[in-house]
Amino acid sequence: MYNYWLAVFLMMAGFYVVIAQGNLVKKIIGLGMFQTSVFILYVSMGKVEGGSAPIVTEGVEVYSNPVPHVLMLTAIVVGVATTAVGLSLAVRINEAYGSVEEDDIQELDDELDKIQESGL
Amino acid sequence: MLLTCLAITALVAIRRNDLFAVVMLFGIYSFLTAVLFMNLHAVDVAFTEAAVGAGISTVLMLSTLRLTKRYEAARRRNPILPLLVVGVTGAALVYGMLDAPRFGDPMAPVHQHMAPRFVQESPTEVGVPNMVTSVLASYRGYDTLGEVMVIFTAGLAVLLLLGIREGQNHRLGRLAIGDTLVLRVVVKVLIAFIMLYALYVQFHGDFGAGGGFQAGVIFATAFVIYDLIFGEADARRVMPTHWLGRLAAMGIFLYAGTGVASMFLGHAFLDYSALGHDPVHGQHLGILLIELGVGITVFAVILTIFHAFSGMRRPDQVS
Structure with a gap:
């Protein structure tokens, strides 16, 4: 049962990073934590008491549920690909604004708005 | 024990503002997750997590740090509201999980629908042991x-x-x-x-x-x-x-x-x-x-x- 509590805890830890911290790279790491907690939840649900790894072996009767394993396996690889998209967005934002801090970016945007308004 | 290690790694990663350390901690976190999956008999998942999470992700994040900045700016915001939101959401999730089936219960609904067919038929139908x-x-x-x-x-x-x-x-x-x-x-x-x-x-x-x-x-x-x-x-x-x-x-x-x-x-x-x-x-x-x-x-x-x-x-x- 602790696995379920841990999944909730890690998910909330990741969630906290995403909403409370301003650094974009750290937010992506938080999302990664959030994602891993879902993997842990699914794989924990696939566990069967006394079950072995789902590869046919002689003398083994009970196997863990292979379905969550399949779902999470592909999700991990898709996860790294989407994380890469997020990181490259952060790199581009850094090129454009010179910062990956949310507050700095907001300030720069506000200043830009003011300049545009006064120009009109 | 393993679960506690994971939780501690996550907490330390949140608190550090040296992003290099955070990325390294995240690598350790992924590796611990892989060990946890191994314990749960999810060998394929553990394998993928070790190769992808602890390997490639860390390399990509380090490359990003090279292109951005290593240190995070000091926090200027009040953490109380986010903590409150996180607390309430967490409590709701825990409440939802209270009547979840017991951990490892072979009679849980997850194991009833498609899984028995895959476990029993796939070795003869597809002929692949894994x-x-x-x-x-x-x-x-x-x-x-x-x-x-x-x-x-x-x-x-x-x-x-x-x-x-x-x-x-x-x-x-x-x-x-x-x-x-x-x-x-x-x-x-x-x-x-x-x-x-x-x-x-x-x-x-x-x-x-x-x-x-x-x-x-x-x-x-x-x-x-x-x-x-x-x-x-x-x-x-x-x-x-x-x-x-x-x-x-x-x-x-x-x-x-x-x-x-x-x-x-x-x-x-x-x-x-x-x-x-x-x-x-x-x-x-x-x-x-x-x-x-x-x-x-x-x-x-x-x-x-x-x-x-x-x-x-x-x-x-x-x-």
């Missing part, structure tokens, strides 16, 4: 094709955002981490074994843990190491970047092509029973082909993403 592989490649072939396309699209998105440029080590013989004899010799020997292992994982995935996803990542790692030790220009001569896009597309083509071939032979899309003289043999051939397609695409996309990041210059170095 049930994860037979579900992934055969029963769930459509979804896996979709996932491979997502990976391909993500690779395209990174290319559109960053493009593959020539980094500061683009001259032949210029190295990322200095000329170290020991590293050169060790890595030269190691790369052969990494590639051999990747091929083993690729083609032995039907019988043991492994498959195209893991093999593609491990194969890409061999090239990443080569790039780091022998320099970008040398690595790109071995595997030219314009080939990678073609390879990525070819992997999907091989996957979807296998599906179309089985349609021409009178069965449904991705029903490999048509490919051999008897259904089980056809399944074997089909799984081998589509896993190869997955492996090629994953390899090409991961390496493309790595090149895209390693080819960028830091903003302060752009003249």
